[in-house]
Amino acid sequence: MVSVFNSDDFVTFELIKKILREKHIQFIPKGDNTKGMKYVRFEIFVSAEYAARATEIIQDINENNRNSQDKFGKKHNPVIGYIVIGIILLIVVLLFALGLWIQEAPQ
Numbered sequence: 001m002v003s004v005f006n007s008d009d010f011v012t013f014e015l016i017k018k019i020l021r022e023k024h025i026q027f028i029p030k031g032d033n034t035k036g037m038k039y040v041r042f043e044i045f046v047s048a049e050y051a052a053r054a055t056e057i058i059q060d061i062n063e064n065n066r067n068s069q070d071k072f073g074k075k076h077n078p079v080i081g082y083i084v085i086g087i088i089l090l091i092v093v094l095l096f097a098l099g100l101w102i103q104e105a106p107q
Helices: 010-022 048-072 079-104
Strands: 002-007 027-032 041-046
Touching: 002 010, 002 048, 010 027, 010 041, 010 048, 041 048
Parallel strands: none
Antiparallel strands: 002 041, 027 041
């Protein structure tokens, strides 16, 4: 058996297992239980005959993962969100005050 994946990323570990199952590549998953009940290292073993194919699949996944992190991993500034929430709250207060003013108006 050859180790083709070793990481602490559980999501990627599960994704690789799913894809290997879809490609009918037999594998043995392993999680190292080094912190009580929580696995912190994950490894996937395949037979030598599937090692090249599995490694290629995993490299594609890792490359796509890096591209996604570059694209979506940017930090956002929450100031715009705070401004929008403030405007919405101001509108609600104004509408509430307008409703009270209309109720008190002489008919």
